Amino acid sequence: xxxxxxSDIHLDSPLAGLGRKAKQRRDELTASFCSLVAxxxxxxxxxxxxxxxxxxxVFSSATLKAVTEAxxxxxxxxxxxxxxNHDAKSFDAAAVRRLPPNVFLFDQTVTYDLGEVSxxxxxxGRERKIAPDPDKFNILVLHGDEKDIDFGFFSKLPxxxxxxxxxxxxxxxxxxxxxxxxxxxxEPRGFDEPGETGFVMLDTSQKGEKMIERVISAGRKxxxxxxxxxxxxxxxxxxxxxxxxxxxxxxxxxxxxVLRGRRNKNVDIxxxxxxxxxxxxxxxxxxxxxxxxxxxxxxxxxxxxxxxRLVWQSGADETVKNAxxxxxxxxxxxxxxx
Amino acid sequence: MIKSIDIVAFGKFAGLHMDFGPGMNMIxxxxxxxxxxxxxFIAAMFYGLPDTRKEDLAANPRKKYAPWGRREAFGGSMVFxxxxxxxxxxxxxxxTAKSDEFSLTDTGTNKVFGEGKENLxxxxxxxxxxxxxxxxFVPQEAVSMDSTDNFSAKLMQMTxxxxxxxxxxxxxxxxxxxxxKVQRGGQYRGRLPDAQRRGALAxxxxxxxxxxxxxxxxxxxxxxxxxxxxxxxxxxxKSLQAELNAREEAKRKHEVVKGIRDREQTKRxxxxxxxxxxxxxxxxxxxxxxxxxxxQSSRKDRRPVFFGAASAAFFLIAVMLAALAQFTYMGAAxxxxxxxxxxxxxxxxxxxxxxxxxxxxIEELLLPVKVIDSYAQAIAELNGIYQKxxxxxxxxxxxxxxxxxxxxxxxxxxxxxxxxxxxxETERFLTETKTKIDIARGGLPDIAAIREEIAAAREDAQxxxxxxxxxxxxxxxxxxxxxxxSRAYLPRMGYALSGHIKRITKGKFDSVEVRxxxxxxxxxxxxxxxxxxxxxxxxxxxxxxxxxEAALFCLRLALSELVYEGxxxxxxxxxxxxxxxxxxxxxxxxxxxxLGAGTQIFYFxxxxxxxxxx
Numbered sequence: 001x002x003x004x005x006x007s008d009i010h011l012d013s014p015l016a017g018l019g020r021k022a023k024q025r026r027d028e029l030t031a032s033f034c035s036l037v038a039x040x041x042x043x044x045x046x047x048x049x050x051x052x053x054x055x056x057x058v059f060s061s062a063t064l065k066a067v068t069e070a071x072x073x074x075x076x077x078x079x080x081x082x083x084x085n086h087d088a089k090s091f092d093a094a095a096v097r098r099l100p101p102n103v104f105l106f107d108q109t110v111t112y113d114l115g116e117v118s119x120x121x122x123x124x125g126r127e128r129k130i131a132p133d134p135d136k137f138n139i140l141v142l143h144g145d146e147k148d149i150d151f152g153f154f155s156k157l158p159x160x161x162x163x164x165x166x167x168x169x170x171x172x173x174x175x176x177x178x179x180x181x182x183x184x185x186x187e188p189r190g191f192d193e194p195g196e197t198g199f200v201m202l203d204t205s206q207k208g209e210k211m212i213e214r215v216i217s218a219g220r221k222x223x224x225x226x227x228x229x230x231x232x233x234x235x236x237x238x239x240x241x242x243x244x245x246x247x248x249x250x251x252x253x254x255x256x257x258v259l260r261g262r263r264n265k266n267v268d269i270x271x272x273x274x275x276x277x278x279x280x281x282x283x284x285x286x287x288x289x290x291x292x293x294x295x296x297x298x299x300x301x302x303x304x305x306x307x308x309r310l311v312w313q314s315g316a317d318e319t320v321k322n323a324x325x326x327x328x329x330x331x332x333x334x335x336x337x338x
Numbered sequence: 339m340i341k342s343i344d345i346v347a348f349g350k351f352a353g354l355h356m357d358f359g360p361g362m363n364m365i366x367x368x369x370x371x372x373x374x375x376x377x378x379f380i381a382a383m384f385y386g387l388p389d390t391r392k393e394d395l396a397a398n399p400r401k402k403y404a405p406w407g408r409r410e411a412f413g414g415s416m417v418f419x420x421x422x423x424x425x426x427x428x429x430x431x432x433x434t435a436k437s438d439e440f441s442l443t444d445t446g447t448n449k450v451f452g453e454g455k456e457n458l459x460x461x462x463x464x465x466x467x468x469x470x471x472x473x474x475f476v477p478q479e480a481v482s483m484d485s486t487d488n489f490s491a492k493l494m495q496m497t498x499x500x501x502x503x504x505x506x507x508x509x510x511x512x513x514x515x516x517x518x519k520v521q522r523g524g525q526y527r528g529r530l531p532d533a534q535r536r537g538a539l540a541x542x543x544x545x546x547x548x549x550x551x552x553x554x555x556x557x558x559x560x561x562x563x564x565x566x567x568x569x570x571x572x573x574x575x576k577s578l579q580a581e582l583n584a585r586e587e588a589k590r591k592h593e594v595v596k597g598i599r600d601r602e603q604t605k606r607x608x609x610x611x612x613x614x615x616x617x618x619x620x621x622x623x624x625x626x627x628x629x630x631x632x633x634q635s636s637r638k639d640r641r642p643v644f645f646g647a648a649s650a651a652f653f654l655i656a657v658m659l660a661a662l663a664q665f666t667y668m669g670a671a672x673x674x675x676x677x678x679x680x681x682x683x684x685x686x687x688x689x690x691x692x693x694x695x696x697x698x699x700i701e702e703l704l705l706p707v708k709v710i711d712s713y714a715q716a717i718a719e720l721n722g723i724y725q726k727x728x729x730x731x732x733x734x735x736x737x738x739x740x741x742x743x744x745x746x747x748x749x750x751x752x753x754x755x756x757x758x759x760x761x762x763e764t765e766r767f768l769t770e771t772k773t774k775i776d777i778a779r780g781g782l783p784d785i786a787a788i789r790e791e792i793a794a795a796r797e798d799a800q801x802x803x804x805x806x807x808x809x810x811x812x813x814x815x816x817x818x819x820x821x822x823x824s825r826a827y828l829p830r831m832g833y834a835l836s837g838h839i840k841r842i843t844k845g846k847f848d849s850v851e852v853r854x855x856x857x858x859x860x861x862x863x864x865x866x867x868x869x870x871x872x873x874x875x876x877x878x879x880x881x882x883x884x885x886x887e888a889a890l891f892c893l894r895l896a897l898s899e900l901v902y903e904g905x906x907x908x909x910x911x912x913x914x915x916x917x918x919x920x921x922x923x924x925x926x927x928x929x930x931x932x933l934g935a936g937t938q939i940f941y942f943x944x945x946x947x948x949x950x951x952x
Contacts, residue, residue, distance in 0.1 A: 014789030016797070022790045055786075061779050233389050233435065300465070303501055306823050310815035316807070323808030327512070328816055331505035 001117050003139065004040040005048045006199035007165025008185040009033050010086060012063050013055035015189055018281050025189070025220075025281075030063050032187050032219055034070035036199065039217075041074035044201065048119065050165030050183065051084025051143030072100040079103045080112065083123045084143040084165055106141070117204055124148045134158040137204040141165075151175070161202055161211065168193050170200075170214060179212060187218045191256045191283045194222040220280055222254045229288050230261035235271045242272055254281040263288035265330055290326040292334070304334050339419045339938045340380065340908060346430070347412040348382070349375035349403040354414075362934035364941045373942040377475040377910045378403060383416040383427050384459030385467045389435035400431060411439065420462055427458065463907065476894050476911045502820035506813055513809040516802050530802040537795030544788045550778060551785065557775045561768065568764045575757040582750050585742075592742035602736045609730050614706030618727040625717055625724070628703040632713045635696040639689035645682030649675040847871055882919075891915070891926065895933065908938035915943075 011030055015022040033053075040047040053067075071079055079102055099105075104112055106121040110130055120130045121141030125148070132138035138158055142149050143165040154162065155176045162180035170184035183200045185193065198217040203210075225245040232238050242257070249255060255278075259269060269286060276282035297308040311325050345354040350372050356365075367373075378399060387400045405412050411430035418425055423444060430439040442451040442458065459470055517528035525531065652675030659668035701709055701716075707723065709716040829852075836849035847869040868875045895909075915926045933939060 012786050014786040014793065016790055016793035018790070019794070023784065023787060026786060060782075060784070060786075296460070303499075303819055303823055306819040307502075307812075307815050310818050310822070311811065314811055314815065316811055320804065320807050320811060323804065324811035324815065327509060327808055328505060328812035331508040331512075331812065332501050332816065333505075 001046070001114065001137075001204045002044040003046045003048055003117075003202040003204070004036070004044040004199055005050065005161075005163045005181065005183045005202055006036060006186050007050035007143070007163075007183050008052045008084070008168050009049070009187075010052055010055040010185070010189060011067065012059040013086075013189060017191055017283055021281060028219060029187050029189065030066050032217075034066055036186055036217065037070040037074050037077070037079070040079075041077045044077070046078040046080065046114065046119070047074075048080045048139070048141055048163050049082065050121075050141050050163045051082045051123075052086045052165060053081060053084075054087035056086055068099060071103050075100070075102055077102060078112075078114070080106070080119055080121065080141065082106050082121045082141045082143055082165070085124055085148075088123070130157070132158050137161075139163055139202075151180075160204070163200075163202075168197075169195065170198070172200075172209075172212065172214075178207075179209065181212060188220065188222050188254070191222055191254060191281075194224050194256065196221065220253050221250075222256060223249050224256045224258065225249070226258045226260060228261040229259055229263045229267060229269070232267055233264045234266065235268055238267050238269065238271060239275075242275060246275075246278075249279070251278055252280055254283075255279040256283045256285065258285040259288045261288055263290055265290055265292075265326070265334075289322055290329065292325070292329060294325070304329060304332060307332060340940075341417040341419060341424065343376075343379065343383070343414065343416045345379060345414040347405045347410075348379045348414055349405070351375060351379070352405065358938065358940070360938055362930065362939045362941060364943065366943055369944050371942070371944075373910075373912050374477065375403065376940075376942075377912075379414065380416065380910070381459075381467070381471055381474070382413070382431070383429055384462065385470065386429060386435070386438065386440070386458075387431050388467075400435075404431070411437070413439075417445065474909055476891075476909060499820045499824060502816050505816045506820075509809050509813040509816060513806060513813065516806045516809065530799060530806055533795050533798040533802055537792055537799055540788050540791040540795055543783065544785065544792060547783050547785045547788060550782055554775055554778050554782070557771055557778070561771050561775065564764055564768050564771065568761065568768065571757055571761045571764060575754065575761060578750060578754040578757055582747075582754055585747055585750060588740060589742050589744075589747070592740040595737045595740045599736050599739060602734045606730050606734060609726070613723055613727055613730070616706050616723065616727075618724060618731075621720060621724040621727070624703040625720060628700045628713070628717060631696045631700045631703065632717075635693050635700065639685055639692075642682040642686030642689055645678040645680075645685055647682075649677075649679035649682050651675070652678055847876075848873065851875070892929070895929075908940065909933075910940040911942065913941075913943045 009029065011033065012026060015025050018025055037047065054063075081099075081103060083106070106123065110122050111118055111120040111132075117137045117139065118132060119139045119141065120132065122130075124142075124144045130140070132140075137160045139161045140154060140157075140159050141163045142154075145166055148166075157176060159176040160178035162175050162178075164180060164182045167182040168185040168188075170182060172179055172181040174180075181200050183198075185197050186199050188194070188197050196216045196218065198215045201213045201215055203213070225242075227238075227241050227245055229238065229241075232241060246255065246257075257272065259272075263269065269284070269288070272284055273282075276284075292308075294308060294312070297305050298312065299305065300308075307328050308325055311321050311328065314321065314324075316324065339360055340358050342355065342357045345351040347353075365371075365373075365376075382399070382403070387403070389400055403412070411432050413428070413430040415426055415428035418427070424446060426443045426445050428439070428441045428443075432438055443449065444451075459465065459467065463470060515529060517530040518526055520526075525535075652671040656668040656671035656675055659665070659671055662668075700713060704713070704716045704720050707716045707720040832850060832852040836847075840847060840849070849870045851868040851870065853868055867878050867881070869878065869881065870876070911930070915923045930939060930941065
């Protein structure tokens, strides 16, 4: 039997940092999930969503309609939905309760018998007892981490595959008499989810690691590029460094641009914002510090030295001090020809 | 000490060589010679040229001093002494700092030092580029005053206070852009309050949307409840209707059966009524009795016949006897015949009476049937009637009675009516609620988008808040730096100044105090020189222009001494005393000569008198 395992889709979640593209991306995530269901219908016998299909009690009617219709179209596919920590309230909504008959929840029934395979599941915080038949291929669906799940207890049961949700990154290791996997999110939502994303195809006829195949499915990826600005003395130099670091990156992806090092005060990093249109979404992380030697300046008898000494004597935190030093030195005309 | 400079190309200079000696080096040149350029060259030899890439020449010395039209590198070399050794530093400047060339050679050993081009000056003097410039080069404008100049401003400029004031204004402007200090219309303006307000408005919108969403969800739950309720009502209605139908059927059956039974009862009653009055229960016995009596009555009594026959016989005998004239015997025979006749008569009467009685009794027994033809007929008839009676007495072959309780029927009908009413109301509620939910959902804003707006506003506010905090801190530190520097320098500057001023003004003033005063109108501090005459503070107006300039020069020297911590290696003075009166100039020149004893001075002037005096 082939089973598609996914989780943490978070439909209709707010997507910070995307500005006016957030709505487009949310629609893409919904469409992507519907495509995943269609894929499962063609290539699998069952679909397991290990929690957080929705993001909360708030979701649009259009999203619910799209999902419901996708489920209904895949009428021969058995779909098992587990509630996660985010979508507990979603499942409270009457609309969700009206999902098509090929969708099975774990609110009342804990174990579904599919012949040689059984699928059990229960939500976080609920104490449910399961008694898997050791002669079957037993799948257990849970959502949470070690704070929520007693892995030690479940590892003693005849579980062949523990389908997990909660973490947005893929992870897999041996567990009980088979494997446990966090499928990860099928699509990244924000800049804090770099790397490849997708879902897991489980083949119950296989053993060990051969039973799973990770499928990378994301329509867009989060790429990270780092630029060390130390030694860059002009805006042109900065732009050239940007072109070099981002050459070959697909424009349909997100770009998280991290700047490090000592920044020359004449280099305006805001120039890079003009490049934001080259990518679907763009974030600039400024981890640079102004190219001044604090210790050297503090030894000066000049107004700059006195200023820096006073800044570092203040009780402010380091970030504020650095920013204050930068602003103040710039305002004092430090480095300019007197 | 700087021994010589060789300028390959720098600013307006090309191929210039100048030798210098210890102490005073006077360069008497016309205005426009390039004193500032020379000072910049000396500083560039020690510190290089910054690569700012700015268009403004004042902020881009590389651009400023690059000879116009020259494609090759520009610069030169300088020979200087340091701690007993002589070095040659050579720098050639390209378009960018990366293309600069540098070498430092010990002219005694020819050892070349390739490293440290950026910080040669720092290593030699312990000063940054700025400190060096501020202390080594005394431009004319720093120590001259025209009618519009403010003494305090000059001192400010000298001690960096002017920079601080300018910086404070810049920082203040930037801070005010982020958040104004004063509320207008009851609220603060600026990018930070705007971001906060945007966030607050979005949060309100979110609250409203969530409330609406919550109402929608509640509405949907109500809808579900109502649907379940409707199902229950329909079930109940079906059940009631079924019960009512069953009742009605029962009623119908009851009535049908009742009708049948009533009709049967009526028929039976009529049949019974049609039967003659009779104690039907006793009929069998009566018939049996009648039969017995009929049997009795049918029994003939032979005695009348016997006695009659006997009577007849004896009569015959009597006749015979009479014939025989046996009259006695005839009389006896007649008597016997009479007796027998009598007996026969009596028996026959008795028999008839008995028979009549029997008949009467039989007829009574057979009542209500009248004996018409025969007893048998009457008995048969009576039997027939009795059989009829028996048949009528038998439980008739009719359907069993169907019970029907009329009493619950009305209640049932009422319940059904109530259920139908509730069904209608519930359906109306469902329709209305569904419409309201559809409208509400249609009007619901994009909550995810509002959340994104809140997150963006919060991020902006956080960034701006951090920026504001940094600007406020920078401003405070700039103000404090100005104050500290002023306070740090003032007493020493005042002390140094007092000595010089006393000499320059030939004892006119005892001393001069340099104070910091608060300018409330400008919201800043300013310097004030307070000359003391006979121990009494006087107004600065007592200073002539030349005396003010002399004071400035002395203050500038004092500042340089402070920066160099007393070990000033050299100083470049740009025609400081151009406007001094003769006496003041002479005194100033003397100060310069005294200064030259311990310090190398490059004194630029375009006036001959300076050369003579110095």
